[in-house]
Amino acid sequence: MTGRISLRRRVSDHAIALAIIAGGVVVWEMVCRFGLVSALVLPAPSAVIKEFVGICNEILHGGPLRNDTLVTLYESVAGFVLAFFLAFIGGTLIAEIPLLRRVMMPYLVAINAAPKIALAPLIVVWFGFGTGSKIVMAALIAFFPLLINVVSGLANADPQKLKLMHSLAASPWMTFTKVKLPDALPAVFAGMKIAIVFAVVGAVVGEFVGAEAGLGLVIKRTDYQLDVALTFAVVALLSLMGILLFYAVEWSERHVLFWTTPKN
């Protein structure tokens, strides 16, 4: 009974959201149709959709955009994975060694506050125009939310569970593997969901600075050519990529953290 009511509510919530978005799109289309804004500045939604369908077709049929999409996807995922391993190792050391935590935390907060995107030109100089610099850029931006969540997840393990392990005279390693690590996973996944989206941003910013391929490069090119509708379509494609990656992380979260959704 309650399930049906909540389902009905969910459907109606989605309907309201769609109506608001559709209303916005209609207004936008009108503004462009009546020539209130030049198509060179703001293309009509219909034009963007046409371009979007076009690039999707091109990707499916193996056009040059397929390569650009795969390059950006590869850079984002590789950067994310690199950041994950570094943040996991670094976060574990910081959380488990009190001295390191005390000494390092203020600096990490300071580095986290620095605008890492501003480093993109330097990173490209250091790591070249290939995918390497984009992977580093994606990893750099994805690293901090992961690190902070690994540290806080490990540091905020349930004191009751730690007391239980203490009462069993468990070794630090036992306590880490049997309690702290699984207890930290919800926080780690929360960090991963932020980081995967950040990684795409990092890869695209890296491509803006200088690249041989990738959707960031495509945006720069279409921008020069004043093909604003195509630029919008590529941005939409990047959003789609971010959303899909986000849901991939969420999907794995649901399967790994099976105990956080009560079955009772």
Place this chain on the structure above:
Amino acid sequence: MVSGNHVRIVARTDEELAGAGAAPIIEVANLRKDYRLGEETLVALEDVSLSVARGEFISLVGPSGCGKSTLLNIIAGLIPKSAGTARLAAKEIVGPSRQIGMMFQTPVLLPWRTNLENVLLPVEVFGLSRREYIDRARRLLDLVGLGPFVERYPNELSGGMQQRVAICRMLLCDPDVLLMDEPFSALDEMTREFLNMELLRIWQERRKTVVFVTHNIGEAVLLSDRIGVMSVRPGRLLQVIDIDLPRPRTKATLVDPQYFRQVARVRGLFG
């Protein structure tokens, strides 16, 4: 060689004597616990002395803040004492011991493990063979009526059922001493009574030494051989009184006039 053998034989005889109840398994004398709160010192326990015999069921009752949990945690080796002595099986307590099984106010189950795996946790922590204990773990869960739930997860169980899993985990490695820190206080009255009966049944079979912390006088009278009554600020052991109710105790005990008299006697001590 001969004298070495002789010494060993004497030592073993002493152990046997202790096993027969000649020496208390828990000995606490002139125990003191202070907590430092900035400039101030809070005295949690002052001059507490208590001996617990092997196989005895003793409860500690008192208002919140009387230090009954602190005393239990010192015996468990979880927190250090400030002064005095605390011994377990004639050895000074310096840290947690595998001779002790513990239960807390909440079940503290690991939600990512099945109920069976939760019961097996001590075996893994102690580095023992899972295979040797898995049948025992199943039997224990069966004993408390959770046979059908061994492969389920804790979040599929009610609070009372979760505490029963915690009982099994506590008993798995056959500890000599059970330390229970208000284990049933978060449960509803019916569930608590049911688990009191379960605990009595298990204790009747195994005769473990139990130190049971509670603020429920009725529960303490029902379960215990002796009750240590504690006072607050500073935490002191006011009196240890014997509960002369026949065993085995059952649901019938709860309606026995003798039971009510004992409850009234303990209640009277709190004024």
